[in-house]
Amino acid sequence: xxxxKVHGSSLSTAVQRVVACLYExxxxxxxxxxxxxxxEHKSESFLALNPFGQVPAFEDGDLKLFESRAITYYVAHEYxxxxxxxxxxxxxxxxxxxxxxxxxxxxxxxxxxxALAWELFYKPIFGKETDTAAVEENEAKLGKVxxxxxxxLTESKYLAADYFTLADLYHLPNxxxxxxxxxxxxxxxxxxxxxxxxxITVRPAWSKVLAMQKQ
Amino acid sequence: MATPVKVHGPPLSTAVSxxxxxxxxxxxxxxxxxxxxxxxxxxxxDFLKIQPFGQVPAFQDEATSLFESRAICRYICExxxxxxxxxxxxxxxxxxxxIDQWVEAEGQSFNPPSSVLVFQLAFAPRxxxxxxxxxxxxNEAKLEKVxxxxxxxLGESRFxxxxxxxxxxxxxxxxxxxxxxxxxxxxxxxxxxxVERWWGEISSRDSWKKVxxxxxxxx
Numbered sequence: 001x002x003x004x005k006v007h008g009s010s011l012s013t014a015v016q017r018v019v020a021c022l023y024e025x026x027x028x029x030x031x032x033x034x035x036x037x038x039x040e041h042k043s044e045s046f047l048a049l050n051p052f053g054q055v056p057a058f059e060d061g062d063l064k065l066f067e068s069r070a071i072t073y074y075v076a077h078e079y080x081x082x083x084x085x086x087x088x089x090x091x092x093x094x095x096x097x098x099x100x101x102x103x104x105x106x107x108x109x110x111x112x113x114x115a116l117a118w119e120l121f122y123k124p125i126f127g128k129e130t131d132t133a134a135v136e137e138n139e140a141k142l143g144k145v146x147x148x149x150x151x152x153l154t155e156s157k158y159l160a161a162d163y164f165t166l167a168d169l170y171h172l173p174n175x176x177x178x179x180x181x182x183x184x185x186x187x188x189x190x191x192x193x194x195x196x197x198x199x200i201t202v203r204p205a206w207s208k209v210l211a212m213q214k215q
Numbered sequence: 216m217a218t219p220v221k222v223h224g225p226p227l228s229t230a231v232s233x234x235x236x237x238x239x240x241x242x243x244x245x246x247x248x249x250x251x252x253x254x255x256x257x258x259x260x261d262f263l264k265i266q267p268f269g270q271v272p273a274f275q276d277e278a279t280s281l282f283e284s285r286a287i288c289r290y291i292c293e294x295x296x297x298x299x300x301x302x303x304x305x306x307x308x309x310x311x312x313x314i315d316q317w318v319e320a321e322g323q324s325f326n327p328p329s330s331v332l333v334f335q336l337a338f339a340p341r342x343x344x345x346x347x348x349x350x351x352x353x354n355e356a357k358l359e360k361v362x363x364x365x366x367x368x369l370g371e372s373r374f375x376x377x378x379x380x381x382x383x384x385x386x387x388x389x390x391x392x393x394x395x396x397x398x399x400x401x402x403x404x405x406x407x408x409x410v411e412r413w414w415g416e417i418s419s420r421d422s423w424k425k426v427x428x429x430x431x432x433x434x
Contacts, residue, residue: 051364052324065312067319074312093279096290103283106322148267
């Protein structure tokens with residue numbers, strides 16, 4: 001039995017972030033499905049794993065963690081020798097550049113991207129009505145963020161380095177949602193962003209995450 | 216002797232003050248470079264070179280430029296592990312993972328509603344901007360729920376990530392300070408026993424008092 005457990009739903013972008021990291025690192029894990037429709041994520045036993053009642057929750061032996069970006073950062077360090085190198089070893093300065101783009105994902109990209117994913121991708125699945133004003137507002141916000149990315153990706157092959165790192169991985173779940181909606185035009189309109197999105201979404205580890213959703 | 220690091224931005228900015236608190240905790244010499252945001256200096260081509268999103272702070276350590284306050288804080292802790300507060304970012308991987316978890320909780324759960332409230336209640340009136348009451352009520356409700364989780368956690372643990380003050384607690388200081396001192400929302404913190412105890416401890420740290428002084432001197 002794997003020491004690592006991920007508790008969550010394969011539909012959750014935050015869960016996908018963690019699972020993508022585990023597949024990249026080629027680390028065995030057990031996926032414990034949480035029935036969110038039945039409110040399982042608000043049960044006492046789940047709250048003991050994530051007091052915010054959100055997915056994912058994560059265990060590695062006795063260690064319990066929540067927050068997908070903290071979990072993935074832990075996994076990337078703990079299993080540094082396995083699978084894909086997702087960090088930038090060496091100088092503090094280069095490691096800081098990874099931290100920087102990870103924070104950009106969390107604080108600049110995530111909010112408008114996940115708002116658009118919710119409006120255009122998830123709401124139709126749940127039979128809810130899209131708020132067109134919210135879509136317009138968030139497309140404008142995301143456009144500005146992607147303008148910065150377009151410039152960055154002319155200077156650097158991937159966001160933090162010349163190779164794929166955690167900073168790029170963090171974007172995969174929301175990017176995948178956007179690709180399935182009209183918002184993909186924002187990505188397609190920017191050539192370097194577009195090329196980057198294409199490259200990172202065809203990674204084998206990401207394909208495994210997508211396969212999980214089909215089960 | 217190494218050149219002091221540079222922090223660009225006004226100390227009144229919550230993100231700038233997060234970095235200042237960290238530098239002072241770590242006893243790392245720095246130079247604060249003013250950015251005149253009223254004049255749009257943060258959107259000037261020169262500033263955009265060091266912060267392409269046109270926000271403060273920007274940070275420089277000799278040839279290295281960084282932005283995003285939480286990334287800057289982690290960089291400072293990693294580069295100067297032996298200076299000042301050695302345990303600020305943990306002294307082993309498990310401690311660090313717990314600190315990262317609560318820094319993320321701050322960034323993802325505490326920061327969004329508290330930032331809206333700080334802007335609406337502390338900054339908007341002073342900038343003569345109209346307040347949005349429904350945004351205020353919505354975010355008060357969200358923040359209450361987050362602080363309920365914190366109250367439970369702080370009943371089990373002295374600080375968020377464990378027994379010692381860490382980057383996770385520090386990350387909360389800027390927004391919480393304004394909520395308590397400039398937005399008349401101290402009750403959010405004092406109405407919950409463990410949160411009140413925690414807030415009292417972290418806000419009375421010497422490093423934070425120095426940041427508050429810098430904020431006062433800048434006005």
